[in-house]
Amino acid sequence: ETGVTQTPRHLVMGMTNKKSLKCEQHLGHNAMYWYKQSAKKPLELMFVYNFKEQTENNSVPSRFSPECPNSSHLFLHLHTLQPEDSALYLCASSGAGRTTLSYGYTFGSGTRLTVV
Amino acid sequence: DQQVKQNSPSLSVQEGRISILNCDYTNSMFDYFLWYKKYPAEGPTFLISISSIKDKNEDGRFTVFLNKSAKHLSLHIVPSQPGDSAVYFCAASERKVTGNQFYFGTGTSLTVIP
Numbered sequence: 001e002t003g004v005t006q007t008p009r010h011l012v013m014g015m016t017n018k019k020s021l022k023c024e025q026h027l028g029h030n031a032m033y034w035y036k037q038s039a040k041k042p043l044e045l046m047f048v049y050n051f052k053e054q055t056e057n058n059s060v061p062s063r064f065s066p067e068c069p070n071s072s073h074l075f076l077h078l079h080t081l082q083p084e085d086s087a088l089y090l091c092a093s094s095g096a097g098r099t100t101l102s103y104g105y106t107f108g109s110g111t112r113l114t115v116v
Numbered sequence: 117d118q119q120v121k122q123n124s125p126s127l128s129v130q131e132g133r134i135s136i137l138n139c140d141y142t143n144s145m146f147d148y149f150l151w152y153k154k155y156p157a158e159g160p161t162f163l164i165s166i167s168s169i170k171d172k173n174e175d176g177r178f179t180v181f182l183n184k185s186a187k188h189l190s191l192h193i194v195p196s197q198p199g200d201s202a203v204y205f206c207a208a209s210e211r212k213v214t215g216n217q218f219y220f221g222t223g224t225s226l227t228v229i230p
Contacts, residue, residue, distance in 0.1 A: 004159070006159075009157075040125070040222060041222060042118060042120065042219070042220045042221055042222045042223075043160075043205070043220035045217065045218075048217070056217070090159055090160075092159075102148070102165050102167075103150075103162050103165065104150045104152065104162045104165065104207060104218060105162075105218065106162075107152075107159030107160045107161070108159050109157065109158050109159045110158075110159050
């Protein structure tokens with residue numbers, strides 16, 4: 001158990017569907033992140049939330065919509081996705097300052113998304 | 117433009133020998149560097165880190181070396197074990213007003229052959 005739980009583990013959706021990915025952390029961290037991992041590409045940062053406030057949006061298309069109702073929960077709402085959006089979506093959390101620099105993020109196991 | 121690069125997508129090493137994984141970066145503002153290990157169907161897990169004020173950090177069988185002038189770091193695993201077979205990601209951090217952000221490489225898949 002990593003302390004960061006993602007559901008579902010696998011998701012297959014059509015291009016007209018709406019679905020949501022969920023992430024929950026029990027580590028008392030104040031920052032949460034969504035990353036996308038595509039084959040043969042580096043992990044791509046999508047969104048950052050610090051104390052429930054979105055602080056980064058790395059030019060992510062509007063078909064991806066994040067929601068952070070509190071410091072422990074993070075959602076990624078998906079609608080009208082494209083097949084090229086198929087990837088592993090990773091959630092991560094971190095504490096403050098030096099701890100994060102020295103120990104990085106704690107990642108969940110990811111959601112393997114396939115858009116058909 | 118990719119700021120952290122791992123140019124070797126895969127590496128195979130005999131059990132008991134040394135594994136050396138390499139990483140290059142372009143941003144001289146990076147001041148912390150981490151290695152993550154990832155097994156299939158799991159998220160990356162933290163392995164070892166180094167700050168820019170050091171050139172070496174050791175933790176058991178794992179040692180990370182940093183060459184700031186060359187903007188290069190490497191992870192040495194000695195001796196390599198079959199359980200070390202995984203994908204290894206290099207990450208670098210730049211301090212930002214909004215908090216720390218890590219940039220990741222594409223990963224190197226290590227296979228340790230028994």
